[in-house]
Amino acid sequence: KGGNTEFADMRAAYDALDDETKAEIVDMICEHSLMYSRGSLGFLDYTEEEKQMFKPVLQRLVRTHPVHGRKSLYLSSHAGAIVGMSVPEARLLLRDLTEHATQREFVYVHKWALHDLVMWDNRQTMHRVRRYDQSQPRDMRRATVAGTAPTVAQQAAE
Template sequence: MSTAIRQLQKHFVGEVSGLDLRKPLTSEQVREIQAAIDRHAVLVFRDQDITDEQQLAFALNFGERENARGGTVTRKEDYRLTSGLNDVSNLGKDGKPLPKDHRTHLFNLGNCLWHSDSSFRAIPAKYSLLSARVVNPKGGNTEFADMRAAYDALDEETKAEIEDLICEHSLMYSRGSLGFVDYSEEEKAMFKPVLQRLVRTHPAHGRKSLYLSSHAGAVVGMSVPEGRLLLRDLTEHATQPEFVYVHKWKLHDLVMWDNRQTIHRVRRYDQSQPRDMRRATVAGTEPTVQQQAAE
């Protein structure tokens, strides 16, 4: 069976059929998927009952695995997964849902805000590949917004205004907006803000896109209130239904997305029930802007 791709939303998102991700890809298949992710920005693969090792092997066709250090408040000795995947579940090491007052649970609620994975790193992530191992019975959809189409829809005056703006990104900004402000000194150092361009140009096709995220909490050269208002206005614009795809998870779905062209968020769900989602993250290769101390 040959590979086929069906577009699911007006601007982006392709549903891929004809591939078994448990098996190694041919060089031709890798090229097809690479071209598809460049074009569609989000790819949906159904019925992929894969292991952690198979998921990571698939991801490594498209770059190196990102070092996960610095993206969580969970202590290493409390990690549930040891395979190299990011744990995007609501589960503790014992496999049970975390208590509602658990620090890791409260921190992870930030995933319900619109964001781009690892924009809080000096070199942000390229691709994310999320596999649904246990689907929550209520809620938990993931929404994606096309940042290319959102940029294209801006008026020329706004495009000129934001073209060269630089933002500060940190996990402390996104979590702080939900009231999570309790950090150790080590965590404060680990989550120190980094600089990112507000407008990015994709290396494969040259389209410009907005680089927005709840991790962005300041715009260089603006007062904090002024910068945050601009970022809020742009996010409201970029997440209109016109630019959004809602993914309703089914067991063994795998969704791959390009963090350089999209933002996403998970919707609220029943935290008393297990939700086991595992993410392979492909590292970016260069910063969006020369890094300086973001004070």
């Protein structure tokens, strides 16, 4: 019971933005940090070694898929800052974009059944699990195919 996974199509979310917003965000670089996302859940005590290990990674807010060239938003719960923006201003923009990208029209909800297999491209999809009874057995396996480089090393999204 519960534990559905929601997948947001970040290509469609980008396409649905107005031209003014697209122009505003096209060159923005976000800081993605596990410490930020975990900190928002109340995990705040990190060793110095963990702080070094979980340093923010810079990623483009708008990325272009390296194979087919389609643009998308690149958001996640780890995105907590935008280079050159104040923290409050950046977090408001990121929250607004996340609210936009997770509207029902952009989201597929997978209701898990025994032996299901779901595959997605993390470069243009945002996902999250919904609450479930953690006393119930749940066996999930994940395989990840590594990318080639952080998005800031890629060409600008234009």
